[in-house]
Amino acid sequence: MCMVTFDWKETDAKEKAAQFKKKRTMVWAVIEVTNSCNFNCKWCYASSGYSSNHMSKENLTKLVGNLADSGVRQITYSGGEPTMYPYIREAVKIAKDYGFVVHMNSNGYLITREMAKELKSLGLSQVQTNIDSIDPKKHDKIRGKEGSFQRAVKALKNVKEAGMTPVCQTVLTKMNENEIFDIFKLGRSLGTERCRTWDMMPVGFAKGKMDLRPTNYIETLKKLDKFAYENGAIHIESGEPFFPLDYETNLDITNIPCVARAGLLINISFDGEVYYCVTNREPMFNVFKDTNGETLEKVYRDKLAEFVQLRGILSKCEGCEFLTKCSGGCYTRRKYSDGYDYWCKDRIQSS
Template identity: 25%
Template sequence: MTPVDTDERPFVLIWEVTQACELACEHCRADATPDRHPDELSTAQGKALLDDVRRFGDGQLVVLSGGDPLAREDTVEFVDYGTDIGLRMTVTPSGTRSLSTGAVRALADAGVKQLAVSIDGATPGSHDSFRGEAGSFEQTVRAARDAREAGVPLQVNTTVCAQTVDDLPAIRDLVRELDAVLWSVFFLVPVGRGRVLEPVSPERAERVMGFLDEVSREEDFGVKTTEAPHFRRVQAQRAQSRDGDGGPRRRGGITAGDGFAFVSHTGDVYPSGFLPESAGNVADDSIVDLYRDSDLFETLRRKDELTGKCGACEFRQVCGGSRSRAYAETGDPMGSDPLCEYVPEGYDGPLPERQASELAGD
């Protein structure tokens, strides 16, 4: 597989087709509401966006998200259209009544390449409490099994925060039982309704990543983190300790603006849904031009211009830290990621407030 040049195209482009959703999830970035916004991109505008995305090249991955993308009646039409023009279309529906067996089959028939569902608790009680809707766990698990029956690869998304972290081993078992191909573990960024939740500490996050590294080596499904790129640093260090095959590499995965782009329901283009600084709007400019040439995106791709301990870190090219979390907690998207426990050898500069307090024993 030819490596992706992330200066030219993203690995992943997410289009938030709507913010409408029946759920009231405690961590919701979008502050989703039951009703659709009147200024959402129309069906015609959505297809024009997909046509423009096609300029990135063959097989560009597009994720239709929300809110609940199935709150729009034309989401299946977007999957069908994107598939026809050569895009790899995936969908992240909410665990609501809209995620019916018929909806899963319709997405499969339209050519969806993967379905991603969210499981944030190992039991109906814990998951439904987090998602704010009784019955969400049952609907989500049923839809996951429907996807398997329809031959659609399944991804399971899980949020890590103080409320969910103890359930991770049991959720891992459920991911295995559902025959998922990928477990995507999202480390909370305090935006939207997520500001009221308690994140895990840097020390706890480090232990969770050690657990996830073990899972990635033991299970048949893949494991990735969202907004926690220092998982790659943890994996490299553990590989070095285990068998001498580790240490920094030249390039890593994706971070906000570097291999990743986000289009909002109204067409604003962001480096990530968790980094609300807009580079422009698809109604006025090409998504391709905004990704490649905007000052915001170009700056975020310059890992050597990171500041604080992220800028001093020998793993900055393989990791780069969460630019979204740095922005959410400091206002500077190029600053240190406050969730990362690692301090580069010889670094004597300032530490993120949360980490400095932890080291001081406060």
């Protein structure tokens, strides 16, 4: 995943990477508990909208137990919009009772003070909410929902007040790349101690919208590193294969190039489908149908290896001097451009 997070404080998100470095098995699960969403984002990779496509409570309970047996340390609830999942409270509690670090991706629209307090008391420790522009009208337009900017700002404040970690996150596109420093500043002024960027992938509702891709995600990350360092940040968590590569960050960094390819992150949809990556919706197997008595960890490892082999994900990289550093880059970016990611050997040679 191309997500990069700049940290102003120590967080419980670090634990999974430490665990992964020891065990090299999946340690993080993103569960899209519902495909229902009250927003209509221009770039939604999950193509979510109003629907009643939820994971049943029984399946969720079974799944969380299986993830615990498989050694997973962190669960992030996502969607769709997880606050629209009828069993979100139970989902947080079940995961907490198993000892997971529990986070949530939410547009924040429904996160009132009361809800934030309740979710915190049940075991949620972090909420990621997008701010996609400092201009409320522009943010609302990107997210397809009037009033969404004000509610996102309020949600981040409510999350902070309830004692959880609010994360200000942004999908970087051509529409907002010139605002990213101001978005980080806004996030910081709201009390967020983590600011995150995603490289916009042209999938789901954004399929084919290559014109929305940011001009140069990696160069922006380098500038953000300098900016964050000068503004008191302490750490970076990077899943971006190309950040850093030839670049020495100013900040302490935890870098696992492509958490999907590395096998660190399992992404599970409301119907049990496991996708290669949140932004690459190619299914690998179904957690409710295809495990045949084997542990989820083993099935995931085998299916991932098979997927990488069948798609020839690394075959193009044979002999490339950067392979050990970038792990093959981002398969999704390669798939939706011309088969090559930033820094690919052929490009370097031809430049």
